[in-house]
Amino acid sequence: MKKKIAQYAFLILALLQGGSVAGQTADLVVGTDGSIPSLKQALELARPGDTILLKSGVYKEGAVLVDKSVQIIGQGFPVLDGEGEYQIMTVTADDVVIRGIEFRNVGVSFVEDNAAIKLEGVSGVRIVENRFIEAFFGVYLAQSQKTLIEGNEFYGTGTREATTGNGIHLWYCKEITIRNNKINGHRDGIYFEFVEDSKVERNLSWGNLRYGLHFMFSDRCEYLKNVFRQNGAGVAVMYTHNMSMHDNLFEKNWGSAAFGLLLKEITDSYITNNRFYKNSIGLYTEGSNRLHVRENTFEENGWAVKIMANSMESEFVHNNFINNTFDVATNSRQNFNTFDSNYWSSYTGYDLNRDGIGDVPFRPVRLFSYIVEKQQTAMILSRSFFIDILDIAERIVPMLTPETLVDAHPRIKKLNVPTGEKENEG
Amino acid sequence: MDKVGKIIKYQLFDIFRNKWLLFYALFFFVVTDGLFRFGGGGAKVIISFMNIMLFIIPLVSILFGTMFLYNSREYIELLLTQPVKRRVLFAGLYLGLALPLVAGFVLGVSIPFALYDDGGQLATLGLLLLSGTFLTLMFTALAFFIALRNEDRARGFGISILVWLIFSFVYDGIILFASFSLADYPIEKPLIVASMLNPIDLARILILLKTDFSALMGYTGAVFQNFFGSSLGITVSLLTMLVWTMIPAILGTRTFEKKDF
Numbered sequence: 268m269k270k271k272i273a274q275y276a277f278l279i280l281a282l283l284q285g286g287s288v289a290g291q292t293a294d295l296v297v298g299t300d301g302s303i304p305s306l307k308q309a310l311e312l313a314r315p316g317d318t319i320l321l322k323s324g325v326y327k328e329g330a331v332l333v334d335k336s337v338q339i340i341g342q343g344f345p346v347l348d349g350e351g352e353y354q355i356m357t358v359t360a361d362d363v364v365i366r367g368i369e370f371r372n373v374g375v376s377f378v379e380d381n382a383a384i385k386l387e388g389v390s391g392v393r394i395v396e397n398r399f400i401e402a403f404f405g406v407y408l409a410q411s412q413k414t415l416i417e418g419n420e421f422y423g424t425g426t427r428e429a430t431t432g433n434g435i436h437l438w439y440c441k442e443i444t445i446r447n448n449k450i451n452g453h454r455d456g457i458y459f460e461f462v463e464d465s466k467v468e469r470n471l472s473w474g475n476l477r478y479g480l481h482f483m484f485s486d487r488c489e490y491l492k493n494v495f496r497q498n499g500a501g502v503a504v505m506y507t508h509n510m511s512m513h514d515n516l517f518e519k520n521w522g523s524a525a526f527g528l529l530l531k532e533i534t535d536s537y538i539t540n541n542r543f544y545k546n547s548i549g550l551y552t553e554g555s556n557r558l559h560v561r562e563n564t565f566e567e568n569g570w571a572v573k574i575m576a577n578s579m580e581s582e583f584v585h586n587n588f589i590n591n592t593f594d595v596a597t598n599s600r601q602n603f604n605t606f607d608s609n610y611w612s613s614y615t616g617y618d619l620n621r622d623g624i625g626d627v628p629f630r631p632v633r634l635f636s637y638i639v640e641k642q643q644t645a646m647i648l649s650r651s652f653f654i655d656i657l658d659i660a661e662r663i664v665p666m667l668t669p670e671t672l673v674d675a676h677p678r679i680k681k682l683n684v685p686t687g688e689k690e691n692e693g
Numbered sequence: 694m695d696k697v698g699k700i701i702k703y704q705l706f707d708i709f710r711n712k713w714l715l716f717y718a719l720f721f722f723v724v725t726d727g728l729f730r731f732g733g734g735g736a737k738v739i740i741s742f743m744n745i746m747l748f749i750i751p752l753v754s755i756l757f758g759t760m761f762l763y764n765s766r767e768y769i770e771l772l773l774t775q776p777v778k779r780r781v782l783f784a785g786l787y788l789g790l791a792l793p794l795v796a797g798f799v800l801g802v803s804i805p806f807a808l809y810d811d812g813g814q815l816a817t818l819g820l821l822l823l824s825g826t827f828l829t830l831m832f833t834a835l836a837f838f839i840a841l842r843n844e845d846r847a848r849g850f851g852i853s854i855l856v857w858l859i860f861s862f863v864y865d866g867i868i869l870f871a872s873f874s875l876a877d878y879p880i881e882k883p884l885i886v887a888s889m890l891n892p893i894d895l896a897r898i899l900i901l902l903k904t905d906f907s908a909l910m911g912y913t914g915a916v917f918q919n920f921f922g923s924s925l926g927i928t929v930s931l932l933t934m935l936v937w938t939m940i941p942a943i944l945g946t947r948t949f950e951k952k953d954f
Contacts, residue, residue, distance in 0.1 A: 525908070644872045645873075646911060647914075650897060650901060652747075652861050
């Protein structure tokens, strides 16, 4: 009993003093020149609650199983090398801490989802400040909860979707926090499937092959202040309810099938204070109902908002639409959504009483966007004078574009909407 | 050839006395300069400028060309009494008008570009200048041809404006109509051919494909990029532009040679 108390006291002490002090107070020191040459040996010797200090060096130990609640702390970024063959670390114990280690060369497999760190059915794990280089999957969480993944860097190989895994992969998880990570060159930067009540915060996900962030069937999650840049197809959120997405930056997701943010079957969610800059489609919604899109800025996108007719009862209020090729596109004459009090840079109306609200309603759907939606090849006529004339005629007397899709109170001046994305410029 | 040069020289004197060329160059200068000042980056300036260029150049070239030929009727008749071949005289008159127009356009656009752009858009600028040049040459030649064929000034101007309308607006309307009526067929390749038959469309598509705008065009854009991005596509486009300039020039020469003044 005494021993256990001493252990806890030590643990608390170690936690209080932070990672730097772990060097002196570790229970087990692993070093290529020391008494314990391998992590596997140390794990065999360790008792639950011990701290293992891994000194710098390259360790090729194949697959390591962590089945005790230990802290594994790297000193000077020791390298755990999977030699292109193995899953490096499998964690099956609760409350494990992994910090300051570089994971390299995870084995690529078409059968197994090999990961640098795989968590299986655990709780209270913390994966902090590690590096993952050429990991097939970076961190893989299966049926786990209350876990923190913070300050890690992921650099995948990123050539083909089939030979690249996801940076952070969550499957059947709960209450996970993913914060301040940088992810590049994976298939999906962050992947959620059947995850609940989790938070994705201040991450930078760029240059991934498919999506920067991919949500599937994950209710009540929140993601905020992230940057998603130049991903193959942007960010996708599908089959999810009660999401909150705010203060993110969706940037330069440019290509013939790229999106800033793709929503499919999303309901009762909030999209606020985000910035969509230079995406071929800023926000795409399909079968998504009761969305609250407020105070976002859409700038220089091909299509700022593309809203399919099966999306209903959503509101677009107090957003800025600046210099987009198409502000809003839809595929139907029917409209079941509300647009109100937005700023549109293509608005040409006037404001006689100077209350900041345009006196003429604005119709954001150009006839040309409707034509292109019906017949893709017509796109080669973009920027033609004929099309400009058609657009003007249609704006005056709408014949084909949805008559009720209209902003009755367009703002004259750009709205000053706060976005939190600035704090996370990577 | 010496005589062509001489005629061009006299025409230049005439043109500079009139100062309209200066205004033409100044217009392009002010527009490009303004776009750089208020429009931001280089690629965007190019697209906005392309729109203005595709509107102004054909219109100015065809109207000025028609007007010039009607106004210099006496001058031409005087020169015809001299021992000058008609072919030479026509070349002199044509180039004497078209070349200053080209020069005004090129200078007006290049100077702001040299001042503001860091050289990142050089290839696109080159394409812009080249298409502008071809459009000037073509529409001036068309104007000469129309003015020579019609003794009546009102009729001549009417036809000129009609021709401009057809190339600028009506043609695109037909393409739109066709792409809707033939929506069930793979019409990308016929569309490539169709866009080549109108030099204004050809210039617009070539320049758009040079910018990252092509990603918005989806599958059609990819097909177009595939063709116009290849060396074959570029060669064929340039040849088409050249043919488009040659046809009205040759027709004009023929009419001029046979015309009873």
